[in-house]
Amino acid sequence: MKNVALLPRLSDQGVAMFKNSLRNKEIPEASFYAPYIWYASSGGSPSPTKSNEIADTIREFAMAAGFPESRGAKYAEFDQNVAVYLATNECFSSGEALRNDVWAYLAVVKLPDVVKWRFPSDASNRYLGGVKNAFQRLWIRGVAVDLGEEAPDRWKLLRALTEDASGQVLERTSIASDIRLARNIALVWLQVADKLGRGRMENVTRRAVKELRLLNEVVDLSSLPDDELLKRIIALFINASN
Amino acid sequence: MSKVAFPFLTLSDSLVECDGFLIGEPGHPMNKAEEFLQAWDYSRKLGASVTIGFDYDSACKALGFEPGDAALKLIFKMGTGKGAMPRRWETLTDRVVSASEDLPVTLTADLQSHTLSGSIRLRVEIVLASRPKVVSELSPKHPGSRLWAKEHVILIEDGGDSRFPVELVSFSESFNGEVESGALWYLQWISEDVDVDFSGAVRVYVNSDQEKFSERFVEGDDLTIHVLMFDVISQMIEAVIATERFDDLLPECEEGSVGKQVLYWLENAFPGRSLTEVRRLRTDNPARFRAAILASAQPGVFA
Known part of the structure; x- marks a missing residue:
C-alpha cells in the first residue's frame, strides 16, 4: 500500500483571512496562519518537512530566475523548472495534488513573496487553490505535457x-x-x-x-x-x- | 441523458437497464453507492461495479442501424476532485458488445484510493465503437459518439477530516530505543495551544508491532477503540484543566479546534459542571473523575 505524504492545508477561514490582508495590502507572517493549518486525519503520514522542502526548492528556482527583482526576471525559466519539479515530485502523485487547500497553503503561507514577484498584480486567484494558483497551474502543466521518462526529449512540449x-x-x-x-x-x-x-x-x-x-x-x-x-x-x- | 442537444439518435433511458453503481472493498460483497462514503481515507481499498443490460436489436433499431451491424462500447469511468467538474477522469474498464448474447455486462474495477480527492464520480456510458455499414441520416456515425450515460457522485470524507487523526506505524522503527517503543499507542500532542486546528495538532500513533492490538484497532473493535479513546480523552482533558490559563480561552475556540473538541468531551463526561468543579473532582475524587471519562468514551465520541 502506498504511504501518502499528507501535506499541510490552509482552511477556508485561513483563506478568508488572507483575502482580507490582501485587500489591506499587508502580507502576514507565516505564523499568523497557524490556527488555520490542518492535515488529513488518517490515510498517510503528515509531512510538514516535505512541504518545507518543496517551498524551499521553489524559492531556489525563483532566486535563480531573478527573485526578488522583477526587472530582467526569467519567468518562463522559473515556470518550466517548477513545472518539472512538481510534476515529478512523489508528494503530488496522490489525491493531495487535487486539493485546492494544499496549493493555497504553499502560496499563502510559505511563498506569498514569490507569488507576488511572479504575478505582481495581486490577483487573489494566484494565491488561492485552483487552476490559476501560481504553483497548482504549473503542476497541472507539468503532468499534462510530460512525455514520460523513456521519451528522448521528455519536456519538449513544456518548453514549446x-x-x-x-x-x-x-x-x-x-x-x-x-x-x-x-x-x-x-x-x-x-x-x-x-x-x-x-x-x-x-x-x-x-x-x-x-x-x-x-x-x-x-x-x-x-x-x-x-x-x-x-x-x-x-x-x-x-x-x-x- | 444530459442537457446536450445531440445531432444524432441516442438511446433513451427506457431502453437501457442499469440499477446503479456498487462500491465496497474488493473481494467482498459491494453495497449500493450512496451519496456519501463513510470512513474513507487514502489507505482504504475500494472497488466499484455496474451492470448494464439492453436489448441489442432494439438498440440498433433506435439508432437507425441494421440489427447486428453495430458494435457498441460500454465504458466505465471514474472522475475525482471537488467541484462541479472532476479534476481528473480515468477510464476504469470497457467492453465492446455486438450481439444480444453479450449482454448484460458487469463492469468491475479497483479504485486507487490514494489518488482520490473530495468525491468519486462514477460514470458508465455507451458509445459507438465503429461506424456501421448501413446508417440512417440521423444515425450516429463517428466512433466515440455518446449514445447513453449514467453518473453517480459519491462524496468521500474530506481526506478524512471528520475522523480522529490516527496512524498505524511500527514503533520499533519510529521510536527505536525510546520509552514509547513497547507501547500499544502514543498520543502526540503539545498542550501549549487550544485554539489550533485539532487535526493538525493531535495524532494518535498505533503500534503495528503489537499485532493483536493493531488488528483489533484496524477492524474497528469497539472495546479496543473505547479503551484507546478513554486514554486520549483523559490525557487531553487533564492537560487542559491542569492550568487556569485556558479557562477564558476555551469558550472562544472555534469549530474544529483542540479547545472546542476538549469542551465537547468535558460536556459529555461532566454534563452541566463548570471547569472549576471538574478540576475539584479530579483532585478530590480521581477515581470518579476517571470513571466519568471512561463511561463517556464510547466509539464515535469524536465530535
Whole structure:
C-alpha cells in the first residue's frame, strides 16, 4: 500500500483571512496562519518537512530566475523548472495534488513573496487553490505535457507551449482533467505551430479548443485510440486555421 | 441523458437497464453507492461495479442501424476532485458488445484510493465503437459518439477530516530505543495551544508491532477503540484543566479546534459542571473523575 505524504492545508477561514490582508495590502507572517493549518486525519503520514522542502526548492528556482527583482526576471525559466519539479515530485502523485487547500497553503503561507514577484498584480486567484494558483497551474502543466521518462526529449512540449496555449488548453478543467487528451492537443499544437508560426497560434488555438470542447460533448474523445484521437484534433486545428 | 442537444439518435433511458453503481472493498460483497462514503481515507481499498443490460436489436433499431451491424462500447469511468467538474477522469474498464448474447455486462474495477480527492464520480456510458455499414441520416456515425450515460457522485470524507487523526506505524522503527517503543499507542500532542486546528495538532500513533492490538484497532473493535479513546480523552482533558490559563480561552475556540473538541468531551463526561468543579473532582475524587471519562468514551465520541 502506498504511504501518502499528507501535506499541510490552509482552511477556508485561513483563506478568508488572507483575502482580507490582501485587500489591506499587508502580507502576514507565516505564523499568523497557524490556527488555520490542518492535515488529513488518517490515510498517510503528515509531512510538514516535505512541504518545507518543496517551498524551499521553489524559492531556489525563483532566486535563480531573478527573485526578488522583477526587472530582467526569467519567468518562463522559473515556470518550466517548477513545472518539472512538481510534476515529478512523489508528494503530488496522490489525491493531495487535487486539493485546492494544499496549493493555497504553499502560496499563502510559505511563498506569498514569490507569488507576488511572479504575478505582481495581486490577483487573489494566484494565491488561492485552483487552476490559476501560481504553483497548482504549473503542476497541472507539468503532468499534462510530460512525455514520460523513456521519451528522448521528455519536456519538449513544456518548453514549446506558449503561455497563451498553456492557458487555453491546460487551465480548462474539461480538457486538463483528461491527461491523454490534453497531451495530444499539446502535440498537435506544436506541429501546427511549426507550420503556421507561433504568431498565428493564439487565434487558431482559441477557435480549435472551442470546437473541441463542443465536439467532446457529443463524442467521447477519451474513448478513441491515439491515432483516431490525433486525427480528430488535427482536423479541428486545420479547420481553425482556415 | 444530459442537457446536450445531440445531432444524432441516442438511446433513451427506457431502453437501457442499469440499477446503479456498487462500491465496497474488493473481494467482498459491494453495497449500493450512496451519496456519501463513510470512513474513507487514502489507505482504504475500494472497488466499484455496474451492470448494464439492453436489448441489442432494439438498440440498433433506435439508432437507425441494421440489427447486428453495430458494435457498441460500454465504458466505465471514474472522475475525482471537488467541484462541479472532476479534476481528473480515468477510464476504469470497457467492453465492446455486438450481439444480444453479450449482454448484460458487469463492469468491475479497483479504485486507487490514494489518488482520490473530495468525491468519486462514477460514470458508465455507451458509445459507438465503429461506424456501421448501413446508417440512417440521423444515425450516429463517428466512433466515440455518446449514445447513453449514467453518473453517480459519491462524496468521500474530506481526506478524512471528520475522523480522529490516527496512524498505524511500527514503533520499533519510529521510536527505536525510546520509552514509547513497547507501547500499544502514543498520543502526540503539545498542550501549549487550544485554539489550533485539532487535526493538525493531535495524532494518535498505533503500534503495528503489537499485532493483536493493531488488528483489533484496524477492524474497528469497539472495546479496543473505547479503551484507546478513554486514554486520549483523559490525557487531553487533564492537560487542559491542569492550568487556569485556558479557562477564558476555551469558550472562544472555534469549530474544529483542540479547545472546542476538549469542551465537547468535558460536556459529555461532566454534563452541566463548570471547569472549576471538574478540576475539584479530579483532585478530590480521581477515581470518579476517571470513571466519568471512561463511561463517556464510547466509539464515535469524536465530535
